[in-house]
Amino acid sequence: MKDDYSPCRVCPHECGIDRYRQATGFCRCGAEVSVAAICCHKGEEPVISGKRGICNVFFTHCNLQCIYCQNHEISNNRSAIARWMRVDEIAREIVRLLPECENRVGFVSASHFVPHVVAIVEAVRALGFHPIFVYNSNGYDRPEMLQLLESSIDVYLPDFKYSDSLLGERLSGVDDYPQTAICAIGEMYRQKGSPLWLDDNGLAESGLMIRHLVLPGMVQQSIDALRMVAEEISASVHISLMSQYYPPFEMTAFPELNRTLSAEEYTTVTNAFYELGFHKGWIQELDSNEQFRPHFESEKPFLN
Numbered sequence: 001m002k003d004d005y006s007p008c009r010v011c012p013h014e015c016g017i018d019r020y021r022q023a024t025g026f027c028r029c030g031a032e033v034s035v036a037a038i039c040c041h042k043g044e045e046p047v048i049s050g051k052r053g054i055c056n057v058f059f060t061h062c063n064l065q066c067i068y069c070q071n072h073e074i075s076n077n078r079s080a081i082a083r084w085m086r087v088d089e090i091a092r093e094i095v096r097l098l099p100e101c102e103n104r105v106g107f108v109s110a111s112h113f114v115p116h117v118v119a120i121v122e123a124v125r126a127l128g129f130h131p132i133f134v135y136n137s138n139g140y141d142r143p144e145m146l147q148l149l150e151s152s153i154d155v156y157l158p159d160f161k162y163s164d165s166l167l168g169e170r171l172s173g174v175d176d177y178p179q180t181a182i183c184a185i186g187e188m189y190r191q192k193g194s195p196l197w198l199d200d201n202g203l204a205e206s207g208l209m210i211r212h213l214v215l216p217g218m219v220q221q222s223i224d225a226l227r228m229v230a231e232e233i234s235a236s237v238h239i240s241l242m243s244q245y246y247p248p249f250e251m252t253a254f255p256e257l258n259r260t261l262s263a264e265e266y267t268t269v270t271n272a273f274y275e276l277g278f279h280k281g282w283i284q285e286l287d288s289n290e291q292f293r294p295h296f297e298s299e300k301p302f303l304n
Contacts, residue, residue, distance in 0.1 A: 034060040
């Protein structure tokens with residue numbers, strides 16, 4: 001991976017710093033890979049985690065700084081939660097956990113560590129294991145980096161958060177989220193298309209699934225985001241329409257986000273989902289916000 005992080009152009013920020021010498025870019029990460037947890041996680045979509053869960057690698061820090069992130073303990077770029085691990089150490093830990101999980105490995109929030117993702121996949125395969133690899137992203141990716149992943153990643157699981165640039169700047173700290181994310185998802189779609197290929201157990205083997213989290217008080221922006229996906233990608237893609245939002249802490253600066261989603265709000269967005277022509281994907285129970293609250297300071301961040 002020599003020179004992959006110097007100058008760093010891995011994510012859309014394109015900070016241009018030498019990460020071998022300093023960690024002063026947007027993500028505040030150097031060239032060593034930083035991991036918060038490697039664990040079996042049962043809380044993804046049914047076709048991803050199945051009954052036994054997926055072996056997820058949770059990277060620290062993030063190239064977005066969403067004020068409502070449920071993983072804020074590790075995504076905050078000032079977070080101290082980290083395990084500095086070599087690629088071979090990560091690969092061995094994955095292989096150790098695979099028998100406890102479905103034969104799947106997820107890379108969570110890895111947009112600023114794409115070269116390491118490629119190396120980890122190669123290392124796991126070199127050990128004689130060939131699980132399904134899932135790239136679980138916030139959608140803020142460079143298409144050029146996604147092209148590097150084409151032979152490594154089986155399933156793409158990106159977010160599409162906003163269709164409104166101003167909202168993206170206000171809530172996630174970037175002013176170009178919609179156009180950047182839709183281009184990234186377009187590259188994922190080029191690689192995988194609309195079909196989601198399942199194995200005999202109903203688990204995803206190849207394809208693209210797009211997540212959208214409905215935020216309280218922002219129904220129209222969710223409808224507009226779905227419309228943008230339908231018009232610029234396809235209404236035939238699988239959508240995971242999530243109702244699991246909860247305030248991760250007291251949101252005094254953003255009082256509209258200081259509550260969970262109402263049934264009326266989620267129903268309105270769900271109805272728009274069908275009206276826009278989407279027909280494949282998942283919706284959640286409204287009380288799902290109680291089920292997906294991680295604690296990364298614990299040995300097992302997720303209770304489920």
